[in-house]
């Protein structure tokens with residue numbers, strides 16, 4: 027599958043969001059981290075802000091829900107116009123019901139697992155969802171170090187996707203940068219979230235996106 031680079035605006039200036047979005051127009055999607063102070067010890071955006079980001083963004087939205095009880099809120103986030111909404115399987119008793127709610131809303135569906143969560147119980151869902159996000163840091167904050175030890179899960183998802191003949195966005199998120207993206211790509215990832223390695227560099231976001239894309243393609 028084609029390499030996808032999804033910059034995370036968690037690392038952007040929240041009060042200059044529209045300007046930040048213009049700097050990443052060469053990316054494939056903008057990754058929007060939604061945090062609720064419960065599932066993770068941090069707080070970011072609600073659906074109103076996500077909807078405004080969608081209105082002014084030059085590229086589609088990849089919404090990453092780090093919230094408890096996603097079944098209560100997914101319809102609101104789907105209604106923002108997001109291309110894909112990803113939720114954490116640890117945050118709900120019924121991941122299939124959440125997937126069904128997103129399908130009914132006409133949104134691409136994504137599931138995510140934290141570093142300590144095994145993927146085996148969820149591998150059957152690889153045949154149903156559009157995106158599987160393997161977290162490569164503990165969710166909650168940008169700027170953390172990439173956890174190479176979780177890449178076996180990326181390969182397990184990649185193998186299952188290939189067996190089922192489906193194109194699945196296999197996403198890694200956390201600590202992805204020029205020094206780590208190739209290991210993730212070789213493990214089978216095709217979709218790369220990058221916050222600090224796009225927005226906190228000496229080079230421009232557009233140059234950082236191009237560099238990351240080239241490295242992933244060459245892996």
Ligand code: DX5
Pocket residue numbers: 034035036037057059090163164165166167168169170199200201202219220221222223
């Ligand atoms: C962390 C978020 C990430 C974060 C990644 O919980 O899910 O999307 O923005 O930031 P970096 O790329 O700086 O690790």
Ligand code: ZN
Pocket residue numbers: 034057058059090199219
């Ligand atoms: Zn994220």
